[in-house]
Amino acid sequence: MRVIIQRVKSSQVQVNDRIIGKIGCGLNLLVGIAGTDTETEIDWMARKCLELRLFPDSAGDGGRWDKSVQDIGGELLVVSQFTLYGDCRKGRRPSFDRSAAPETAEKLYAKFVEKLRQSDLKVETGLFGAMMQVSIDNDGPVTLVLEREAG
Template structure:
């Protein structure tokens, strides 16, 4: 699984012109699921994201997690993260997990996050979305379970 994390002061998602999700301070997680990914990867990634210290403490050091600041998480499915751009000029998505399997793992990942007590919002799986966010910092990280 590949996750692109952005620390945000706010974020929202629109689908077909309607707002479907919104968070305040927290993390937007763009998640790409690959063929070899499993429930174990989803659990590992959820735990890592919940505990990753990317928010500043009173001294300005990245010492606090989303859990520590009572922040929120927004999860956005993004199969393009599994894209391979090494050959040619058109990305290959051969590494991406097929949609039905990916949706199951995506839902498990969300459940792992929610089971920690953190507020979790989502986009709409396999939908064309407009994602609006205010990246604080900017602070952006890429996590990969491989």
């Protein structure tokens, strides 16, 4: 499982020119599910996303990151993105062989969102499998790649 975590001032996702998910201060999570992923990876990743200290103690001072999204009562926008498993090493077209099949990926993505919602934070989502436009007001900018392989 791969998640691109972005600390944001705001973020939103649109489908067919309609906003379907919108957050303020918090984390934008772009989520890729591998064919080998299980609930073990989902559990670990949800906990990690909620507990990572990515926010400074005092707003705007840019100091030490001592607070998690839970600590600040932040919000989460979760967007499925199978392209995170695109392999561009050979040829001119990415291979998505390591991405989970859509049926499997959608179930695991839903479980990931469900785990995040157990935090009682505001959690918004994109639309699985849809063409989406994601607007991200990255704060910092802070962007991290989080990965957990099955096994």
